[in-house]
Amino acid sequence: LGLTQAEMAEQFSKWNNEELDSFLIEITRDILKYKDDKGFLLERIRDTAGQKGTGKWTAIAALQYGVPVTLIGEAVFSRCLSALKDERVHASRELKGPSVKPKVENLQKFLNHIKHALYCAKIVSYAQGFMLMREAAKENKWNLNYGGIALMWRGGCIIRSVFLGNIKDAYSRNPKLSNLLLDDFFKKAIDVGQDSWRQVVAHAFLCGVPVPALSTALAFY
Structure with missing residues (x-):
């Protein structure tokens, strides 16, 4: 769909305020957002x-x-x-x-x-x-x-x-x-x-x- 990681994190954050509200949706959002000095961590996992x-x-x-x-x-x-x-x-x-x-x-x-x-x-x-x-x-x-x-x-x-x-x-x-x-x-x-x-x-x-x-x-x- 062409979404960036930041856009995906935003989407999961939105879902976490709706019927999908859950720990797993929440931590997926946080993992997508996580950066260190080399950039987004997820891409290196x-x-x-x-x-x-x-x-x-x-x-x-x-x-x-x-x-x-x-x-x-x-x-x-x-x-x-x-x-x-x-x-x-x-x-x-x-x-x-x-x-x-x-x-x-x-x-x-x-x-x-x-x-x-x-x-x-x-x-x-x-x-x-x-x-x-x-x-x-x-x-x-x-x-x-x-x-x-x-x-x-x-x-x-x-x-x-x-x-x-x-x-x-x-x-x-x-x-x-x-x-x-x-x-x-x-x-x-x-x-x-x-x-x-x-x-x-x-x-x-x-x-x-x-x-x-x-x-x-x-x-x-």
Whole structure:
């Protein structure tokens, strides 16, 4: 889209004052803005990711319980792919991308599409996580307070966000809710955002930009 890092940081800052308000959006903004005496730091960070294991454990648990936690699984595999730096660099010299890339006619409108796409995928990610907890609780005969778990995550957790309050409300309305996607609040949110979500994923594919988490979340939906 041709945005500078400063412009991207500004966009994340804006989103952090809206429905995407969260710790991860906040620190992404701060990382984009961070400079030292050599300029923006992000451009000098190696594009490979290590793993602490939590995503892998979640993906393994999903397979064991037979729950399609596709978004976290895809995120783990993306980390694995990023670690194959030499292979990726070699492949980039051999494999061609799209010959023609579509243009964005209205930048601000498309940035709003991206915001909606992120929000919709975020809903799916949490929906899948609560599906996994529900299945684990069923098999292990646990009595989990799903609304309470959502509130617990708001206190000092890396995934803390205002959004967790909406999850608490969903389970307060219906403690036996089978899937977050079926709650009226989240149904409406995705109904509002899904056209944008589809446009972002389609545009990314046409441009040759990988969006594995956004696309697998959309496929799940």
